[in-house]
Amino acid sequence: MSALPALALLLALASPAAAHHVGTYTPRDNEITTNFKQIKFSLQAKKFDVALRLFEEGALRAAMRETAGTLPAGLESGTRAALQSNDGLEVERRLMIFFAALARELALEADRQLADGKLSREARAATGRRFLEAMWRYYNLVDFAVSSRDNKSSTALRLAFDEAEGYVKTTSASEADKLREPLRRISQLLSTLIDTSSALPRRDS
Amino acid sequence: MREPPTWRLPPVWVLLVAVVLIVCAEVGGASMSRFKIELTRWARGTMLTHPAVHGLVGVRDVDERILDEALVKFDAGLRLFHMHAEGMGLVIIATTTVAATLVRTAPARPLIISLLTVGGTCYPLGYLLWAALIPYVGLERGKAIAEWLVWIPFGGATIVALWWLAGVVALRLVRR
Numbered sequence: 541m542s543a544l545p546a547l548a549l550l551l552a553l554a555s556p557a558a559a560h561h562v563g564t565y566t567p568r569d570n571e572i573t574t575n576f577k578q579i580k581f582s583l584q585a586k587k588f589d590v591a592l593r594l595f596e597e598g599a600l601r602a603a604m605r606e607t608a609g610t611l612p613a614g615l616e617s618g619t620r621a622a623l624q625s626n627d628g629l630e631v632e633r634r635l636m637i638f639f640a641a642l643a644r645e646l647a648l649e650a651d652r653q654l655a656d657g658k659l660s661r662e663a664r665a666a667t668g669r670r671f672l673e674a675m676w677r678y679y680n681l682v683d684f685a686v687s688s689r690d691n692k693s694s695t696a697l698r699l700a701f702d703e704a705e706g707y708v709k710t711t712s713a714s715e716a717d718k719l720r721e722p723l724r725r726i727s728q729l730l731s732t733l734i735d736t737s738s739a740l741p742r743r744d745s
Numbered sequence: 746m747r748e749p750p751t752w753r754l755p756p757v758w759v760l761l762v763a764v765v766l767i768v769c770a771e772v773g774g775a776s777m778s779r780f781k782i783e784l785t786r787w788a789r790g791t792m793l794t795h796p797a798v799h800g801l802v803g804v805r806d807v808d809e810r811i812l813d814e815a816l817v818k819f820d821a822g823l824r825l826f827h828m829h830a831e832g833m834g835l836v837i838i839a840t841t842t843v844a845a846t847l848v849r850t851a852p853a854r855p856l857i858i859s860l861l862t863v864g865g866t867c868y869p870l871g872y873l874l875w876a877a878l879i880p881y882v883g884l885e886r887g888k889a890i891a892e893w894l895v896w897i898p899f900g901g902a903t904i905v906a907l908w909w910l911a912g913v914v915a916l917r918l919v920r921r
Contacts, residue, residue, distance in 0.1 A: 563822075
């Protein structure tokens with residue numbers, strides 16, 4: 541056997557070595573989303589006392605206090621009062637506002653960071669993708685509550701998320717630069733949603 | 746009358762290397778469990794000192810996810826070292842015993858045994874290297890370094906030696 545075919549055979553035989561298992565990663569809930577789900581499931585089971593305890597002792601309330609400056613006034617005390625009066629719909633509305641505010645702050649921060657002209661196209665896409673993941677993780681929790689109250693906003697938000705995702709996946713420089721536009725739209729839509737939801741009378745009243 | 750076939754042992758140094766590899770696997774597994782918090786704290790602290798490498802943006806909601814993924818992969822690297830080192834130790838003993846017994850030609854036998862031993866011993870170390878590199882150079886760069894320095898050369902050596910051994914065994918079967 542001549543050297544070249546022997547080498548080719550050797551490489552072909554050894555090529556599976558390039559395929560090695562390095563494990564998989566499944567994104568996990570953070571302490572805020574975990575606490576939200578605990579409260580939500582307690583409310584669905586009509587265990588208002590459990591939901592109240594989970595809210596009072598959990599990360600969600602701590603985050604509400606920490607970000608009080610970006611939230612409508614009285615959101616935390618109103619959520620607590622709604623839990624104490626066993627008002628599930630009001631709790632849902634207030635939590636919807638909270639998560640919409642978290643997603644909006646992330647959209648604003650993403651827009652601010654992506655405005656940095658020194659970022660390479662790859663860095664811009666990577667940063668945009670990470671912010672989008674974080675925003676979606678929060679918004680996704682309350683999308684049903686949003687759509688049941690304001691279907692148009694819910695649809696517009698999902699379209700903006702889709703558009704932004706398309707831009708972070710693209711390899712074209714001009715397309716990647718367009719990412720800020722849907723991010724701004726998301727923050728505006730969420731701001732409007734927060735304002736109207738905070739001002740509106742309760743759905744069941 | 747034909748002599749009944751008997752298994753021949755590979756050289757003692759091969760058995761020693763394989764046993765030491767299994768010992769390393771067990772010590773690694775035990776250490777992972779015993780020092781889990783310390784290892785996680787070290788990896789997280791090191792990642793925080795290299796924010797650009799990991800693409801950290803300074804926003805907790807974004808960064809926690811990045812750090813979590815890197816820590817999960819760091820842990821996976823250590824676990825995969827533990828499992829591969831255990832497994833490859835046994836693979837070395839089994840395959841070199843087959844080679845010592847059935848490969849009769851002088852240049853082929855030591856070569857196959859050496860490839861199986863060196864390849865099988867060094868391959869699991871790639872996972873240890875990958876885990877150690879993650880905090881400093883990130884997931885993908887660490888993986889690429891481990892691939893080219895360890896997994897591809899030593900994994901390739903093991904695979905070539907195994908095919909060679911399989912060919913020799915098949916040839917003996919045909920010539921019988």
